[in-house]
Structures are given as C-alpha cells and as structure tokens.
C-alpha cells in the first residue's frame with residue numbers, strides 16, 4: 356500500500372506553531388499509546404528545543420499495558436517527562452500537574468533567582484490529528500475553562516486557560532502532520548484511524564492489520580473470529596466474512612463489510628489491547 360499526505364494548509368499550521376511556541380515554557384506532546392513513534396512528528400524536537408517537554412501516551416485504554424510501561428521508560432531515558440493517560444475517561448490526569456512542575460523545575464528556579472514570583476508555566480498541546488488533543492484539553496481544563504483573556508505581550512486573540520495557580524494552557528492545540536518517509540508509519544497510522552479512511556482501500560488495510568496482529572499477538576484473531584491463523588491474509592478475511600455472516604446483495608461474501616468490522620474492532624479495542632510497535636524496534 357502506498358500512502359501520501361498532502362500538507363497544503365500544514366505549512367500555515369507550522370508557521371503558526373513556530374509563533375505560538377515562542378510564548379510557552381512547556382510543550383505537551385500527545386501521541387497514541389499504541390503507536391507512540393509513528394504518531395509523533397519528529398519536527399517537534401526542533402520546534403520545541405529549549406522548552407520543557409512532556410509526552411502524553413494517550414488512549415492507553417486501547418494499548419498493551421506492559422508495552423506502555425516500556426514506552427514510558429523509553430521516552431524518559433531520552434529526557435522527556437511522560438504520563439500515560441486515557442483522556443476520554445479522565446484516567447491518569449491527576450499525575451499531570453506534578454509532572455508539569457517537575458518538567459518545569461528549571462524555569463521555576465530561574466524565575467525565582469530573578470525575583471519573579473508566581474509566573475505561571477505556559478503550556479501548549481501539540482500532536483498529529485486524532486491523537487486526542489481536544490479531548491485532553493477539555494478533560495484537563497474542564498473545571499478550569501475560565502479563560503484569562505489577552506495580556507500585554509501576547510499576540511492578540513490568544514486565549515489562555517488558567518488551569519491552576521501554576522499553569523496556563525493555550526486553548527488551541529498545535530496540529531502537526533504525520534511524517535511518511537517510512538511507509539510502515541503510514542500503515543500504522545491508517546490502522547489507528549489517523550489517515551482519512553477514504554484515502555485507503557479497506558480490504559487491503561484489514562489484511563495488513565490481520566498480518567500485524569497474528570504476528571504480534573498470536574491467537575487473538577483466532578479467538579475473536581474463529582479463523583485459522585496459519586492461513587494467508589486474504590483467506591483469513593474470507594473466513595471472517597463467512598463466520599460473521601458478511602453477505603452482500605446477491606448472496607456473495609461482502610469483503611468490504613468484513614474488512615470494516617476488523618478495522619473497527621481493532622480501533623475500539625475489542626480484539627484486545629494491542630500496540631503495533633514497540634520500543635525495542637527503535638533501539
């Protein structure tokens with residue numbers, strides 16, 4: 356499968372982010388816990404250099420818990436602060452305030468040395484589409500959605516959400532674009548739904564996903580769909596269509612329907628909590 360991404364408006368988004376990043380102390384980068392490397396854009400390291408860095412492994416409710424622990428250790432070993440969260444269900448959010456203080460300890464100490472007291476940490480959420488930026492902002496700022504309004508020195512129109520005494524969050528997230536030099540990155544992003552489905556052939560995507568899962572989590576597909584995992588991917592798709600009664604008009608098997616079923620099941624976590632890449636692949 357070949358993936359392409361058409362940046363277009365992304366150039367503008369990147370320019371906007373370069374401006375916004377000047378205003379902040381802390382970059383809160385959201386990634387998908389199931390594919391934490393494929394769902395980050397490495398340009399953020401350049402854009403966010405000299406800033407405190409926090410990576411949120413979001414959707415951890417859908418990810419493999421043991422792998423999430425290893426990913427956390429992996430990113431921490433590279434100097435990032437890391438919290439695993441499930442923004443949709445408000446899980447893991449409590450830990451974030453403390454970690455923000457840790458991540459910004461240097462800035463807080465620097466302010467103090469200069470006699471600046473209580474200047475809040477300013478944070479901005481960034482990430483590729485669909486990783487949960489809006490969900491996170493709503494969930495994290497929910498109770499504190501009172502905006503602080505414009506301030507001198509801040510570009511007109513910027514809205515800051517005062518989260519607590521110590522932290523203000525820019526209310527609009529920075530949207531990054533996925534990087535597609537490696538086609539497997541595109542494939543993994545398609546599996547999690549971060550690439551528009553109309554760009555992708557569902558049957559091919561479902562067969563690729565079956566191959567991934569059979570290799571990484573043996574028996575999960577057999578258990579869920581009652582299919583023989585030693586078959587070729589197209590045979591497995593056929594078996595799923597048969598076993599799940601995916602029938603088109605005229606009585607033929609409906610492969611598109613079976614493909615969608617598999618993809619939706621994976622995205623909703625019903626095949627199991629599964630990562631599709633592991634830190635060991637990136638050592």
Ligand code: G4P
Nearest residue numbers: 413414415416440441442443484485486487488489490491
């Ligand atoms: P974005 O701003 O980064 O583009 O992402 P957004 O918050 O819109 O979230 C994208 C989708 O991911 C949403 O689902 C959202 O509910 C879901 N999501 C966000 N955080 C989590 C999480 O921690 N766990 C799980 N399981 N899902 C999460 P949607 O299908 O587009 O909408 P809806 O079903 O919530 O209405």
